[in-house]
Amino acid sequence: MHDGWCCATIGASKGVTVEKIGITAQVPIEVLIAAGYWPVDLGNVFLADDDPGRFVQRAEEDGFPIRSCARTKGIYGVCLELGLKTVIGVEGNCASNTLLLPMLKSQGVRVLSFAYPDQANQLLVQKKLEDLAEQLGTTLHRAESVREELSEARGLALQIDDLTWSEGLVNGWENHKSLLDTSDFSGSHIRYCDEARQLLQMVSQRRPYSGDCVRLAYVGAPALFAWDLYHFLESEGAHVVFNETQRQRAIPNPGQSLAEQYASLTRPYLISHRLRDITAELKARRVDGIIHYNQAFCGRELPAMLLRRTAGMPAITLDGNDEYGLGKRAKVRLRHFLEVVRRLRDSERKISDFLRSERRVER
Incomplete structure (x- = not known):
C-alpha cells in the first residue's frame, strides 16, 4: 500500500493541508495538485498490495459480477478502504467505468470526470485541461507551476529508464516500479526523488547485463503478477528493457506546456500513435x-x-x-518463447557476421 501520504507543500497548495483524491487512470495530476489535492492512483495501490484479492472480494460482495475486470473491482475496493471522498474517473478509458463510477456514487463518493480528446491535438487538450481546472476551482497557470516542480522527479524516472536499456544497469522490475509510480509519486514527489537518487547511486556500482541476455519489451497494462513475471524472466536469463505503458506514466516527451505534455501521450489516442511509439522504442x-x-x-x-x-x-x-501469481503453464510457455527468441537472435547474428566478413573480403 502507499504510505506516508504527502501533506507537504507543492505549487498552489503551499501551506495548505492536502486532501487525497482517487484517480482511476492517468490524468493531468498537475491540475489536481494545483487545486489542493494529492492524487492517489487506485490501480497502483491495488497492484502493490500484499493481498489484492480482498479488494476484489469486497466489490463482488457489493454487486460487481464475478466475471468482470479484476482491476476495476480492485479500484473500487481500494477507494472504499482508503475512505476517499472524491474520485476522478477517466471517460472512454475503460468500459468497466460504466459500472465502477455509479457504484462509487452509490457509496457516497463524489465522482468527477475527465476525458482526453479523440485526437492528440494541443488545442483540444488545452480545452480539456481548462475544463478540469474550472471543475476543481483552480487555473492552468497554477498547474503549470506544479508541472515545473514535478519535472525533476519525472526526469529521474526517465534517467532510470535510459540506464535500463542503454547501459544495462537497471533490471526490469526496478524499471517497472520507478515508472509506474510517477502517476501519483506514491504520495510524495520529494520522497520519490530521494528514492530514485538512491537507486541511481546503487546501480552505478553494478556490472551491466551480459550481451547474451534476451532483451525483452513488455507491452500492455501492468499485470497483477508483475513481480513474479519480472523475477522469473531474470532467472531465465532475460532482461526487460522496455515497459511500454509504465514509460508513458513518466511523460517521456514533456514538451513546453501541459497541453503539449498530455498531447504527447499514446494510450488515450489512436492505436496508430501507440504503435508508432512502440516500434520506435523496439528498434532503439x-x-x-x-x-x-x-x-x-x-x-x-x-x-x-x-x-x-x-x-x-x-x-x-x-x-x-x-x-495474483505467475502460473506453471505461463512459465512453461515463457521458457519455450525465450528459447525460440534466442535461436532466432543467434541465427541473425551469425548471418550478420557472415555478411560483414564477406564485405571485408570483397574490399
Whole structure:
C-alpha cells in the first residue's frame, strides 16, 4: 500500500493541508495538485498490495459480477478502504467505468470526470485541461507551476529508464516500479526523488547485463503478477528493457506546456500513435522479443495480431485478470518463447557476421 501520504507543500497548495483524491487512470495530476489535492492512483495501490484479492472480494460482495475486470473491482475496493471522498474517473478509458463510477456514487463518493480528446491535438487538450481546472476551482497557470516542480522527479524516472536499456544497469522490475509510480509519486514527489537518487547511486556500482541476455519489451497494462513475471524472466536469463505503458506514466516527451505534455501521450489516442511509439522504442532498445499482456474485459489493449505484424519480431501474449501469481503453464510457455527468441537472435547474428566478413573480403 502507499504510505506516508504527502501533506507537504507543492505549487498552489503551499501551506495548505492536502486532501487525497482517487484517480482511476492517468490524468493531468498537475491540475489536481494545483487545486489542493494529492492524487492517489487506485490501480497502483491495488497492484502493490500484499493481498489484492480482498479488494476484489469486497466489490463482488457489493454487486460487481464475478466475471468482470479484476482491476476495476480492485479500484473500487481500494477507494472504499482508503475512505476517499472524491474520485476522478477517466471517460472512454475503460468500459468497466460504466459500472465502477455509479457504484462509487452509490457509496457516497463524489465522482468527477475527465476525458482526453479523440485526437492528440494541443488545442483540444488545452480545452480539456481548462475544463478540469474550472471543475476543481483552480487555473492552468497554477498547474503549470506544479508541472515545473514535478519535472525533476519525472526526469529521474526517465534517467532510470535510459540506464535500463542503454547501459544495462537497471533490471526490469526496478524499471517497472520507478515508472509506474510517477502517476501519483506514491504520495510524495520529494520522497520519490530521494528514492530514485538512491537507486541511481546503487546501480552505478553494478556490472551491466551480459550481451547474451534476451532483451525483452513488455507491452500492455501492468499485470497483477508483475513481480513474479519480472523475477522469473531474470532467472531465465532475460532482461526487460522496455515497459511500454509504465514509460508513458513518466511523460517521456514533456514538451513546453501541459497541453503539449498530455498531447504527447499514446494510450488515450489512436492505436496508430501507440504503435508508432512502440516500434520506435523496439528498434532503439534493440529488443529481441515482446511479452504482450492482455487484460481480460479490457477494450483498450492492443490486438495481438496487429502488434505482431507491426513489430516484426517474436511475441507472446499472456492473458490475465485475477491471477495474483505467475502460473506453471505461463512459465512453461515463457521458457519455450525465450528459447525460440534466442535461436532466432543467434541465427541473425551469425548471418550478420557472415555478411560483414564477406564485405571485408570483397574490399
